[in-house]
Amino acid sequence: MNDRNPQNPTAPLIFERSHTGRRGTTVPRPDVPTRPLAELIPAWAMRDKPPGLPEVPENEVVRHFTAISLKNHHVDKAFYPLGSCTMKYNPKVNEATARLPGLSDLHPFQPTAAVQGALRLMWELGEALKEISGMDAITLQPAAGAQGELVGAFLFRAYHTAKGDPRRKVIIPDSAHGTNPATVTMAGYEALTLKSSKEGRMDPAALESVLGDDVAGVMLTNPNTLGKFESDIETIARLVHDAGGLLYMDGANLNALMGITRPGDLGYDIVHINLHKTFSSPHGGGGPGAGPVAVKEHLAHFLPLPTLRHDADGTYSLDWERPTSIGKVHGFWGNFGVLVRAYTYIRMLGREGIPETARAAALNSAYVAARLGDTYEMPYGRGMHESVFSGAFLKKHGVRTLDVAKRLLDFGMHAPTIYFPLVVAEAIMTEPTETETKQELDRFCDAMLQIASEAAKDPDFVKNAPYSTPVRRLDEAKANRQPNVRYRAGDT
Ligand SMILES: *Cc1c(COP(=O)(O)O)cnc(C)c1O
Numbered sequence: 001m002n003d004r005n006p007q008n009p010t011a012p013l014i015f016e017r018s019h020t021g022r023r024g025t026t027v028p029r030p031d032v033p034t035r036p037l038a039e040l041i042p043a044w045a046m047r048d049k050p051p052g053l054p055e056v057p058e059n060e061v062v063r064h065f066t067a068i069s070l071k072n073h074h075v076d077k078a079f080y081p082l083g084s085c086t087m088k089y090n091p092k093v094n095e096a097t098a099r100l101p102g103l104s105d106l107h108p109f110q111p112t113a114a115v116q117g118a119l120r121l122m123w124e125l126g127e128a129l130k131e132i133s134g135m136d137a138i139t140l141q142p143a144a145g146a147q148g149e150l151v152g153a154f155l156f157r158a159y160h161t162a163k164g165d166p167r168r169k170v171i172i173p174d175s176a177h178g179t180n181p182a183t184v185t186m187a188g189y190e191a192l193t194l195k196s197s198k199e200g201r202m203d204p205a206a207l208e209s210v211l212g213d214d215v216a217g218v219m220l221t222n223p224n225t226l227g228k229f230e231s232d233i234e235t236i237a238r239l240v241h242d243a244g245g246l247l248y249m250d251g252a253n254l255n256a257l258m259g260i261t262r263p264g265d266l267g268y269d270i271v272h273i274n275l276h277k278t279f280s281s282p283h284g285g286g287g288p289g290a291g292p293v294a295v296k297e298h299l300a301h302f303l304p305l306p307t308l309r310h311d312a313d314g315t316y317s318l319d320w321e322r323p324t325s326i327g328k329v330h331g332f333w334g335n336f337g338v339l340v341r342a343y344t345y346i347r348m349l350g351r352e353g354i355p356e357t358a359r360a361a362a363l364n365s366a367y368v369a370a371r372l373g374d375t376y377e378m379p380y381g382r383g384m385h386e387s388v389f390s391g392a393f394l395k396k397h398g399v400r401t402l403d404v405a406k407r408l409l410d411f412g413m414h415a416p417t418i419y420f421p422l423v424v425a426e427a428i429m430t431e432p433t434e435t436e437t438k439q440e441l442d443r444f445c446d447a448m449l450q451i452a453s454e455a456a457k458d459p460d461f462v463k464n465a466p467y468s469t470p471v472r473r474l475d476e477a478k479a480n481r482q483p484n485v486r487y488r489a490g491d492t
């Protein structure tokens with residue numbers, strides 16, 4: 001324990017708080033006859049000894065989890081400009097609806113006649129997402145963007161195999177998110193990396209030179225991970241289609257486009273949508289997400305089973321009759337709670353709110369770029385909803401982007417995404433999102449400018465940051481491979 005800090009600086013494990021006999025709740029004595037458990041539960045299903053659960057009163061449980069939640073960073077605590085991840089504030093009304101007993105207490109084995117409301121909610125969410133994406137059909141099953149990509153790659157395969165022409169390669173720009181090449185490789189394709197233009201976009205001439213009859217398709221984020229709108233998208237779509245391929249949009253950046261333009265109108269055949277990013281479900285802690293995949297009509301019959309149907313008599317049902325489907329990709333219907341949150345969010349925003357959100361996200365990002373752009377280099381210029389700065393100018397002081405990110409933690413903010421996209425040296429990728437005020441953006445920009453001047457005056461000070469966090473600099477590879485949940489101050 002630190003003498004100057006009489007409060008225990010590290011929380012004990014909940015098991016260390018346990019005292020035999022303490023309990024969180026007391027249940028009233030039953031006023032009906034009781035029977036021994038052994039009469040009700042078969043012997044094989046009975047435990048030999050009680051589970052080793054901590055015995056703690058309710059207030060200790062609440063304090064324990066509150067204390068550890070505050071050691072971590074989350075969007076309810078402070079600014080979270082983690083580029084590409086769209087860490088917008090998640091309105092609490094989403095939580096209220098997701099917790100309505102009629103939705104949260106459903107059992108996935110209930111017959112469809114008993115869950116018409118849930119099916120209707122999913123149907124209406126699907127319709128809204130089809131309208132926003134400009135597509136004809138959708139599956140809500142995938143659990144994340146990356147799984148949406150995998151569904152996309154399986155759709156590539158199903159489409160080409162059905163035409164008797166299985167192809168082997170998928171083209172992906174060098175600015176792409178790491179999940180893109182990982183996904184297509186996992187699906188058995190060869191990922192072909194295409195160098196971006198000086199402006200940070202896909203160059204149609206470069207694309208044309210690698211397209212051929214062995215290319216199953218192209219995966220292209222829009223706006224891309226440099227925040228740039230792919231302005232040649234119509235030409236790109238024509239080239240891909242002329243070569244017999246499909247065009248897939250990684251829709252993780254839909255927050256910049258929604259309500260303004262639509263992937264379907266731009267020529268894409270498939271798009272995944274990260275509900276936990278654009279449509280505001282909490283994420284970043286490894287919790288559930290949802291990555292619905294929307295497609296044009298010609299791919300609809302390949303979508304995962306079951307698909308939802310809205311029948312002529314007004315009822316909703318699940319359709320299992322799709323012989324050409326790629327199959328099931330998630331247990332039951334997908335991560336239903338995330339779907340409820342996204343549905344609520346879309347209904348709260350409405351038709352005007354959706355494009356307004358996209359515009360505000362771009363405006364906030366432009367403001368940060370305008371304030372920081374003279375100090376931090378922007379090799380590819382300003383992006384739409386996010387901007388990628390370079391910390392390379394700090395190298396002359398021996399300071400790296402990692403040091404800037406660590407020092408920012410002392411200001412109580414989450415660090416931006418760093419060292420991604422790979423095409424920018426010492427990358428610092430900031431995505432403020434639409435939910436932050438000008439004052440909050442200013443606080444962030446002031447901090448970033450202060451860090452740049454600290455780096456010039458006292459590089460070692462920045463290189464030893466952070467100073468105010470529960471733990472300081474960890475061996476990040478080791479911390480991932482051998483997580484030490486019993487960390488104590490002074491451990492390495
Ligand atoms: C977040 C992200 C993904 C992956 O989405 P997950 O939901 O995290 O699996 C893919 N591409 C881009 C551009 C992203 O930002």
